[in-house]
Amino acid sequence: MSDPSAAPAAGLGPIIMRLLRDGFREQGRLYGVAIAAMVVVAGSAAAVAWVMEWIIDALGNPENRGAVIAVASTVIAIFVIKGAATYTQSVFMARAGNRIVASYQYRVYSKLVSQGVGYFNRTESSDIIMRVVQGATACRTLIDIIVVSAVRDTLTLVGLIGVMIYQQPTLSLVSLLVGPVALWGIRIILRRVKSIMESQLTAFSEIYRVLQESSGGIHVIKVFSLEDHMRGRMDGAVRRVEDRMNSISRLESATSPIIETLAGFAIAGVILVSAWNVLGGQPSTPGELMSFVTALMMAYEPAKRLSRMRVSIETALVGVRMVLGILDMPESQAEARDARPLKPGRGALEMRGVTFGYGAAPVVRNLDLLFSAGQTSALVGPSGGGKSTILNLAMRLYEPSEGEVLIDGQDLAGATLSSVRQRISFVGQNTFLFSTSVRENIRMARSDATDAEVEAAAQDANAHTFVSELPQGYETMVGENGSFLSGGQRQRLAIARAILKRSDIMLFDEATSALDSHSEALIQEALARVTRDKTTVVIAHRLSTILGADQIIYVEEGRVVERGTLRDLLAADGPFRRLYDRQFGVAEPAPIALAEAAE
Numbered sequence: 001m002s003d004p005s006a007a008p009a010a011g012l013g014p015i016i017m018r019l020l021r022d023g024f025r026e027q028g029r030l031y032g033v034a035i036a037a038m039v040v041v042a043g044s045a046a047a048v049a050w051v052m053e054w055i056i057d058a059l060g061n062p063e064n065r066g067a068v069i070a071v072a073s074t075v076i077a078i079f080v081i082k083g084a085a086t087y088t089q090s091v092f093m094a095r096a097g098n099r100i101v102a103s104y105q106y107r108v109y110s111k112l113v114s115q116g117v118g119y120f121n122r123t124e125s126s127d128i129i130m131r132v133v134q135g136a137t138a139c140r141t142l143i144d145i146i147v148v149s150a151v152r153d154t155l156t157l158v159g160l161i162g163v164m165i166y167q168q169p170t171l172s173l174v175s176l177l178v179g180p181v182a183l184w185g186i187r188i189i190l191r192r193v194k195s196i197m198e199s200q201l202t203a204f205s206e207i208y209r210v211l212q213e214s215s216g217g218i219h220v221i222k223v224f225s226l227e228d229h230m231r232g233r234m235d236g237a238v239r240r241v242e243d244r245m246n247s248i249s250r251l252e253s254a255t256s257p258i259i260e261t262l263a264g265f266a267i268a269g270v271i272l273v274s275a276w277n278v279l280g281g282q283p284s285t286p287g288e289l290m291s292f293v294t295a296l297m298m299a300y301e302p303a304k305r306l307s308r309m310r311v312s313i314e315t316a317l318v319g320v321r322m323v324l325g326i327l328d329m330p331e332s333q334a335e336a337r338d339a340r341p342l343k344p345g346r347g348a349l350e351m352r353g354v355t356f357g358y359g360a361a362p363v364v365r366n367l368d369l370l371f372s373a374g375q376t377s378a379l380v381g382p383s384g385g386g387k388s389t390i391l392n393l394a395m396r397l398y399e400p401s402e403g404e405v406l407i408d409g410q411d412l413a414g415a416t417l418s419s420v421r422q423r424i425s426f427v428g429q430n431t432f433l434f435s436t437s438v439r440e441n442i443r444m445a446r447s448d449a450t451d452a453e454v455e456a457a458a459q460d461a462n463a464h465t466f467v468s469e470l471p472q473g474y475e476t477m478v479g480e481n482g483s484f485l486s487g488g489q490r491q492r493l494a495i496a497r498a499i500l501k502r503s504d505i506m507l508f509d510e511a512t513s514a515l516d517s518h519s520e521a522l523i524q525e526a527l528a529r530v531t532r533d534k535t536t537v538v539i540a541h542r543l544s545t546i547l548g549a550d551q552i553i554y555v556e557e558g559r560v561v562e563r564g565t566l567r568d569l570l571a572a573d574g575p576f577r578r579l580y581d582r583q584f585g586v587a588e589p590a591p592i593a594l595a596e597a598a599e
């Protein structure tokens with residue numbers, strides 16, 4: 001499946017410009033100070049080379065004590081200034097860089113969390129983690145490289161070359177001849193780096209995936225003795241990352257022999273030409289020559305760093321593209337521009353001619369359904385028939401490809417998402433709890449709920465007794481996804497959360513399946529009270545939980561096959577009747593009696 005957050009095709013130039021624009025807009029002051037410090041660092045480097053002429057001339061005439069002391073003081077001043085400027089540059093670059101990482105991590109997360117459920121179905125969570133963690137760091141790295149290398153090293157190099165040309169124009173030309181050769185060598189290296197970096201990120205993603213599956217699937221790993229299998233996967237993943245790291249380091253380092261060799265040629269050329277100059281009768285003063293040679297030697301380091309810069313840019317670029325890909329991704333569930341909040345009503349939920357599929361094949365087809373306001377409806381039918389999908393569409397977690405989903409006659413497609421979600425409470429098959437206290441988990445439904453309201457909701461969900469017996473009561477931490485609690489306890493907290501929300505439509509998808517029949521009966525009784533005047537839709541495989549429903553809808557292969565009261569469906573002798581007979585046994589009288597009681 002194509003990844004909508006795939007890297008944008010933009011070239012290096014536009015990507016760098018965009019990052020710099022973003023970085024300077026957010027952290028212009030910090031970068032401004034750092035760049036000013038870099039200008040001072042570059043200037044002081046040129047000054048060191050420049051002052052050599054003065055030093056040599058002063059040493060050639062040591063009787064002039066004033067000149068010697070002035071030179072010595074100048075050297076001290078230059079180095080003190082260079083040290084202070086280097087410190088300022090490092091501190092401000094680091095502060096700006098850390099802020100940039102935080103900003104991109106937040107922006108990427110913020111964009112991701114506003115995507116629809118479909119995006120998270122398509123994208124592996126390990127991939128998402130990698131994009132947030134590695135991608136944001138790559139953005140900082142790229143800005144750092146550009147600012148430090150392009151500004152400081154380029155300015156330093158320009159200053160030093162300026163000194164060289166001023167002191168010895170011919171010799172400068174000779175030494176600069178090696179430049180084009182260096183560029184050619186670096187181009188070859190770059191091509192290799194690009195291909196390795198792409199696969200490096202895939203290898204990283206596998207490490208995150210193994211970690212996540214180890215944590216989430218630890219029970220399966222233990223019970224099926226999969227420890228060695230997981231170790232093998234991790235070993236493979238970390239080795240792949242290691243191999244690629246080594247290749248990248250090798251390529252980055254390959255710039256060194258190229259530059260070293262070329263530097264040797266440049267210096268040898270300078271020696272030969274200056275010897276020829278002397279013989280040819282164009283002598284330079286020792287001071288001029290010393291100043292030139294110092295500038296040439298000092299130019300070597302920034303030149304080497306600049307030669308590595310392109311390789312480092314290429315390694316960071318893959319992560320940067322990932323981040324920009326997410327930031328530029330269209331909203332997978334965009335609100336209509338003229339979307340309005342749903343108007344209040346009694347909570348009638350309706351589907352008209354709804355067709356929808358997660359992929360190409362439709363899961364529900366041309367569905368017409370009415371869940372009347374204030375009534376309880378039950379969805380039953382074989383597994384995979386589309387019951388949960390109907391609830392997903394009602395919550396607008398997915399948009400129908402055809403037809404309309406309406407609340408109180410208002411099409412959800414034209415409503416703001418927040419107003420739709422506000423009207424609906426949901427307890428699903430897989431209860432999710434946050435890694436915080438029991439109280440905070442329930443309060444997620446309504447942040448302004450008082451402690452008394454939280455506890456009342458827990459009472460209704462038959463959770464209060466067990467919560468009171470926990471070591472810190474409502475303040476007990478529940479662990480990652482409620483791992484310190486039993487399945488039934490988790491479900492009761494999820495039900496309490498849904499009750500606290502006080503919305504007028506309540507959806508329950510196998511919400512009491514993890515409970516023993518005694519607890520289930522208690523909750524059913526409480527839920528019947530809480531949902532009395534609400535539009536309620538219940539999915540349950542255990543028919544005992546839905547016998548009191550106002551209507552029962554039998555769904556199979558995405559279609560409504562039967563609907564009616566329990567009495568109607570039993571009398572119709574269709575698929576519901578067969579399901580009913582299978583669960584209770586034809587000779588069992590109790591549910592029939594219950595049906596009578598439900599009238």
Ligand SMILES: Nc1ncnc2c1ncn2[C@@H]1O[C@H](COP(=O)(O)OP(=O)(O)OP(=O)(O)O)[C@@H](O)[C@H]1O
Pocket residue numbers: 121358359363382383384385386387388389390
């Ligand atoms: N996120 C998804 N991506 C792709 N296909 C999905 C997704 N969720 C469900 N399906 C498919 O849609 C069909 C209907 O699934 P759904 O969960 O709605 O059925 P259900 O009646 O609720 O089943 P059950 O009773 O087992 O929960 C199934 O074939 C399922 O494989």
